[in-house]
Amino acid sequence: MEETISLKEIFSILRKRLKLIIGLTIGAALISFIITQFFITPQYEASSQFIVSQKETGNETGYDYNEIRSNVEMINTYSVVIKSPRILDQVVEELSLSSTVTQLAKKITVNNAQGSQVVNVTVTDTDPHQAETIANTVVTVFQNTVPGLMNVDNVSILSEANVGNNPAPVSPNLLLNIAIALVLGLMIGVGLAFLLEYLDNTIKSEEDVEETLGLPLMGVVSTITQEEQNGHYNRKKRRRGERIGA
Incomplete structure (x- = not known):
């Protein structure tokens, strides 16, 4: 015959193991706080922007829609070229970086809004000023290299990376990690309470x-x-x- 458990019995079990549940929940949050604050290295981001613009044509009608569309489609190619060894080798050499091209490529993210000619080059690093320098250097090297590489000259720097005097890390997120730890600790505590109750065969x-x-x-x-x-x-x-x- 199947065993059933009433809502009253559930609350009774939770009340009996309340100290265990609270202890595990607080313990998990405390461990998460210590690990986040003292063992995880903060990561910083710096972003530089460039725009892929059409060349001056002298046409009085203004912008050429077909050329704008071509520029937008070309951004996909540019996103690959920026993270290629052709560009990053020069960045590593110019900045005398200790990381390899592969390691540097993992720090770089290239994206643009749908249909936009503006491209964001974001660099993540443990040193905010190093991230700023790398982002600006990558865009500058790309701007100087792409005309000879693709026979086009339609890249202009829109804004340089600047992290300011007191940059804030983008990770780890202390509050998010503690919230996750609280939920996990609570789930483990409740599960353990029911497991202990199930294994307890004493007559009370x-x-x-x-x-x-x-x-x-x-x-x-x-x-x-x-x-x-x-x-x-x-x-x-x-x-x-x-x-x-x-």
Whole structure:
């Protein structure tokens, strides 16, 4: 026969193991705080922008839609070229970086909004000023190299990377990590509470006796504490004293 558990029993189990659940939840949050603050190296970002613009044509009608569309489609090619060894080799050599081209490429993200001619080159590094220098150098090297590489000259720097005097790390996110740890700690605590209850086969109540033996309960032997015994003994002494005095 399948065993069922009522809502009342669930709350009873949670209440009985409440200290365990709270302890695990707080412990998980504390561990997350310590690891995030003291063991994870902060990462900083710096972004530089360039625009892929059409060349001046002298056409009084203004911008050529077909050329703008061509520039937007060319950005996909530029995104690959920027992270290629042809560009990054020069960046590593110019900045005397200790990282390899492959390692440097992993730090660089190139993206643009849908249909936009503006391209963002974002560099992530443990040193914010190093990230700023790399981002600006990558865009400058790309701008100087792409005319000879693709026979086009339509790249202009829109804004240089600047992290400021007091840059804030983009990772790790302390509040997010603590929130995740709280949820995980709570889930583990609740799961462990039900597991301990399931593994606990001791008999604690009259209902447990009837359920285990399948027999009706005839009587209960009460447990008398030492305080109750002392109180009973003192009452007997007082009654004896009252009778003697009478």
